[in-house]
Amino acid sequence: MKTFLKIILMLIGCLIALSSQAQKNSKKSILELTGSALLNNTRTSDYSISVYLDGRIIDSMYTKSKRTIKFYVDYNQVYTILFQKQNCLDKIVIVNTQIPEGLKSMEDDSFDFEVEMSEVLSKKNNELDDYPIAVLYIDKFEEMLQVSAEYNKFTHKNEEVITTEVSRQKAK
Secondary structure, X not given: OHHHHHHHHHXXXXXXXXXXXXXXXXXXXXXXXXXXXXXXXXXXOOEEEEEEEOOEEEEEEEXXXXXXXXXXXXXXXXXXXXXXXXXXXXEXXXXXXOOOOOOOOOOOOEEEEEEEEOEHHHOXXXXXXXXXXXXXXXXXXXXXXXXXXXXXXXXXXXXOOOOOHHHHHHHO
């Protein structure tokens, strides 16, 4: 009977150890993102955020306030975040949470960003309407989520703002 009791206690101890290890691992597999939309460099309200994974919407929210939105994503995924506001162009942010090979630990499990909304009259370039405004990725050397400088250089070379139809024709 004592042997049986010892075996049961050892099994319970192992289960508790495995459970606590699983909880530690599950906390580490989540990245906290906070973001807000800006209009004319000031926080704005009345906009929606939709989060996509593999082309499927997994979360969406609409905010009437100017507060920061907080949401959580898993590592080793690529997310698309769509910001939408009435009378403004849609803005897309790509978040690549794939952990690079050789990265031992993340310095910070959170990332805060702001997205400047552009009113429809101030289009920069029709060809870039559906391009992401930024690509975020985990930098192996910095050990944190960062904005891709190469992508931003590629898409933001000539930042000409066109405000009226007359200036649009002059730009051509």
